[in-house]
Amino acid sequence: MPEGDTIRSAANRIGAALIGRDIESIETPHPRHAKDAWPDQLAGRKVRAVDVHGKHLMMRFEGGLTLHSHLRMTGAWGVYRRGKRWHRGAYRAWLVIRTADHDVVQFDGPVLELMTDGRSRFDQRLAQLGPDVLADEFDGARFLLRLHGDDRTRTLGEALLDQRNVAGIGNIWKSEGCFAAGINPWRRLRDVSDDEALAIIDAVRPRMQESVAADFPKDLQVYRRDGTRCPRCQTKIRSRGQGDDNRITYWCPRCQR
């Protein structure tokens, strides 16, 4: 699943291709959007900005219209020079925006909707988001407030994936953050101190920022490395599904306490 860093690097590429450019065409080829009138509503408008809230991407058009996208488990963005081959089949495209130089494509949905800027400000899904892990200044106080308000018997790994606690962290950075901070993701929230919770955020922020710049996560220590040796203590890395959604967590049973 794409995490905050992946969405942000996609937003940077989309912004570079679209902001202020003349748009030649906007198409929504997926049958679910066959009856939508977006292409007509957006015709002749330029993109003003592309911004990210956790894993939500907002493409802001002139005239107060916003395209909201969330990739969930399946979706992906592609930005291509015109004439270059796409990395997924055209039949998987939900949105295709063309300029003289680029194709900007959202593949495999699954959330794509046109709304007014006003509605996007009051959208419940966005209003409920916790502080953005990639914000210029992370709002640690609000993060701790949300954690304190969460079910205190919940495991740390599960709570870190809940976008109402902190927005933008997914399975990779949950596992990597707990490892970097030396904290066991199976601990209950009631047994995790504020300093420990903040240490996880402090550990992932620079790495996620680096990932935005590089366009992929680098130097992963435990994620998908189950069965190999821990780089710190040589114990075998373990993995197990965690929480209601059974998302796999990777951790070192020895040096993560």
Ligand SMILES: [Zn+2]
């Ligand atoms: Zn270890």
